[in-house]
Structures are given as C-alpha cells and as structure tokens.
Amino acid sequence: MKELIARHGIGKPVTGEALVAHDGFSARYDLDRIGGTFSRPTHKLAGQSYVGKILVLDTTKGGVASAWMLREMASRGIIPLALVFNTVNPILAQGAAFGNVTMLAGFDDDITAQVPNGSRVEIDPATRTLRLL
Amino acid sequence: MKLTEEERAMLAGALGKVPQIAIEHQIQVGDFLHAEDFVPVTQAHIMADTESLGEEGVRWLESLALEDGGNARVRVPTITDPRGTDFAKTSVLKQPERFLELERRTITAFRKLGVSMTDTCINYQTIQAPTRGESVAFGDTGVVIYSNSICGARSNYEGGPSALSAGLTGRTPRYGFHLDAQRRATIRIRTDWTPKSLNEWGALGGLIGQLAGNYWAVPVVEGLEGSPGSDAMKHFGAAMASFGSIALFHLVGITPEAVRIEDCGGEHLPVSHRIGEADVRALAAQYGGDSDIDVVVFSAPQLSLYELRTLAGLCEGRKFSKPLLAMTSPQVKPDSDRFGYTERIESAGGHVMSGMCFYQSYAREIAEANGWKKLATNSTKLVNILGGYGYKPMLASMERCVEAAEKGRLA
DSSP, X not given: OEEEEOSEEESOOEEEEEEEOSSEEOHHHHEETTTTXXXXXXXXXXXXXXXXXXXXXXXXXXXXXHHHHHHHXXXXXXXXXXXXXXXXOHHHHHHHHHHXXXXXXXXXXXXXXXXXXXXXXXXXXXXXXXXXX | OOOOHHHHHHHHXXXXXXXXXXXXXXXXXXXXXXXXXXXXXXXXXXXXXXXHHHHHHHHHHXXXXXXGGGTOOOSSOEEEOOBSOOTTSHHHHTOOHHXXXXXXXXXXXXXXXXXXXXXXXXXXXXXXXXXXXXXXXXXXXXXXXXXXXXXXXXXXXXXXXXXXXXXXXXXXXXXXXGSGGGGSOOXXXXXXXXXXXXXXHHHHHHHHHHHHOSTTOOEXXXXXXXXXXXXXXXXXHHHHHHHHOOOOOEETTTSTTOSSGGGGTGGGSOEEEXXXXXXXXXXXXXXOOSXXXXXXXXXXXXXXXHHHXXXXXXXXXXXXXXXEEEEEOTTTHHHHHHTTHHHHHHHTTOEEEESBOGGGSOHHHHHHHHTOOEEEESOHXXXXXXXXXXXXXXXXXXXXXXXXXXXXXXX
16 A cells, blocks of 8 residues: 655545646636536646545645635535645645645655546545555 | 744633634644744735635624624734625626625625725735735735735735634734745746736736746746836736746845845756746737637726726727726725726726726626626736636737727737
8 A cells, every 4th residue: 555645734534536637726716616627628627527536736826715615615515525735825724724624735756646546545634644545 | 833822812712712713723724834833913914705705604704703792803904805896886797696695794794803894906005015024914816926025025825714813813823935934036037028018017927927836936037127117016926826826026136035136045046947028928829819809807906096097098089899897996996086087988888896806706607697708808817717717818908908898809
C-alpha cells in the first residue's frame, strides 16, 4: 500500500474514488455548482462530475468565494468527498474549516502524478496521509 | 498557536459566543497553515456576495448576528466588497426576487454585527488605503494584491468567514504575507514592453499570474518604464490574482518593497521568463474575435472616478444598440452624478450601477434572463472568470467596447 504524506491536513477521514488532473481549482471559476460538474471549458475535467469524488489537483486558483461556497455546496450534498492539492491558498483552508471539508495539501512530489485517476484512496487528515488502496 | 491572555479568554467564551466562534475558526485555519500566533489588524474587508453564501451562508450569518443577545459587534473597522445587485437597477439585470431577498437578509445581518456596508472592491482608492507594514485582513483578491504590492501593507486572502472573524476578534493568524520571509521574490520576470491601456495592463498581469502559478509565488518584474497610475495597477494586480492566485508582486523601481531589486531578494534569482508584447497579445487573443456582441460590461474591479470620466467622454454623441453596464462603488457614484458623467453615459443608453460587481451578481442567471452570451469588456479579470459561467467573453480596449455597444459588433 502506497502512502503519501502532506504538510497540511484538515477534516475527518474519508475513503473514495480519486478524480485526478494536473489543473487548478476554484469553486467560482471552474464549477457548475448546481449541476455538480466542472464547467470551465478549458479545464482538464470539463464536463465531469465531482460529486462524492476525492479531487486530486495541482493548486488552487482565483478568488476568495470558495471560502463560502464549500459550505453552501456541502449543505446541498453537491460537493467533492475531499480535496487534495500540491499547493493550496488560504482560501481553501478557510473554506475547508468553515465547511467541514476534508483536505490535504503540500506534497514533495507532484501528487497528480502519484495518484492514478479512478483509483481508490483513503485520506487521514490527522496524520496528513493519503493511502492508495 | 500561542495565544495571549485575551485570546484565551475569547476562546473560552468569556467575551461572548460570537468572538468565540470567530477565534475557533481562526485557530483551525492558523493550525492548518502552521501560524505561530495572531497579529493585530487595523481593518477588515469582507467578500460576501449571496451567490457565494447561498441560503446556507445567509442563515449562518443571521444566526451569528442573533448570538449574544444580538449585541456582538466588530472590534475594528470592517467593510464590505461589492454586493450582488444595485437595488435601483434590478429591472435592467432581471435578477430573480429570491436572490434579492437573500441580499436584503445579508445586509441586515451584517449591519447588526456593526459591519459598514461600503460595497466596494476599490476601497484602496475610495475608503482608506493601508500604509506600508500595516497588517489588515482583506477579502477580494484584487484588494489584497493591490494593498500588499502597491501600498506595502500585509494581508493574506481572507475569505468572507475569515475576514468577518478578523473583524470580530481584531486579529488574524500570522502566516503568509504577514511574515517578512514570505514577501521575498520567488520568480524573476523581465519585460521589454510597457502597456498603455488598462486592458493591456490587465493582460500583462494575467500572463505573469499564469507564469508564477500559485499563491505562494512572489513575482518580481523588471523592465517596465515610467510610473503606472493607480487604475493601471488595479487592473494589473486584479488580473494577476485572478489568473495565478497571486497576492504580492514587486515592480523594480516602482513598488515600495523593490526600489532596487536587492530590496526583495530578486538579484539572486535567475530570469525565468522574458515577456514581450507578442506574449501579452497571445493571451489577449484567447479572448479576441471580430464578432457580434450581446452586452458590454465595465466591472471587476469597479470603476474609479477617472475611468468613469473617460467612459463618459467616449459615450458623447453615441446611441447604443446593445446594453452597456458600468459598475462603480457607492463612494464614487455620487461624484459621477455631480460631475455629469452618469448622465452622459446613460444618455447614450448605458447604465451606471453602484455597489455591485458583474460576476458577483448571479452572472449565469442574468445571462439566461437577458439572452447574454457574447460579452465585451476591458477587464482581463472578468474574461477569466466568465467562461465558467457560460459566457463567451471578449477582451478589448474601453474605446472598442464602447464602439461595440453602439454598432453591436466588436471590430
């Protein structure tokens, strides 16, 4: 079982399917938050559903809206199961804290190259560990 | 995090439930980002459009305002980013009533908490610019990058819940751009081309944002000529923040922490990118086209008085065949009215809107209600955002956009 350790972790442990791309993330810029899909035409996950998936992406992009939006998305159940980033801006940290969303960030090697798309993954924020099952 | 006696009292609830909720949130964020302690802040600025909050966020805000007998108040001046509408212009935008009701409820809750509804993303031009070294808790990425880079102030991106928490506690976790080490340049970029128009400044900022790539990167840029004004830096910074999530840049010889490149540590970095006019044009061309348009929007950031003056001059003697929307702050709008700019823009068929920003106003829903898809603007930040909302955004100078509103086509 392969384990990858992050520098930052928040939220409760989860297990689920990874949706992976070397691309950015912004709840406002990239998502159709009603339909639960990536809506920015140029995003590598355009058209794909993020609902219930462990999103593994490069970095966070854009603005501050995600700090509110994650909680709003969680209230409707149209939200990723967890977020995993190579690097994260404070907005996603604030949004994860406000919305009770599981998140890991900060890896020595490119996490989007380490986790195969569609693989089953376990996230343990307390030990800041991502396990490939 | 190391806490002072007062912070421990807040955390224990001795100062009330609301400060307790606020500091608990701040400690969660501070722990995640390995902050050692808190830093006092002098001002907070909250992004809280109701498209972002939704019903859930508005309910949370209302419940917070009712805690402590409804007597909780912010401890430092706390102001707001643009709202999701201009209540005097809702018929133009055709926003559904249920969204407007969310706006009213949000405004009521913020007022109960002592928040000043300034409704502006250009507070550094209109309310009070922070000074060098001043620690603040600002929301809106454009506000943060301008305050850090042009003013030399210290702020991270503070999302709505965190900015409100900072207002309620008078402090914020000390990480990121509150620390000297984080303010040093990490990527060195050289350009041989200095933009002239605001859309060109925005495109250059967007390109640098793309190259720098993430929040913790600090670009230092060499080669710009002259002294760009506040509006140029506003568009440059807003686009850089939008494209790259960047919160601080240095311009050698221009910005206060890079009078010399040595001041920000840039002399030790190799030049990683050389940018010319062709590179900037290539980015702008992604939002180009010789095409029919549905609407022209000037927003993101809100327009300064000088931008409205220029726009009013361009509107002189024209009659628009397509809607033209110009969005400014409630502080600028009365002067625009007094100086006749609003009348000149609206006589041509445009609309000057106050206290809102286009992309924070339920952009998807108003596109559907008005049949808007092809949108022309001089804001590089706006074109970057609106693709995800289903628009075909086109970037052009203010002059070409005004002409497009008249002729219905961006030439």
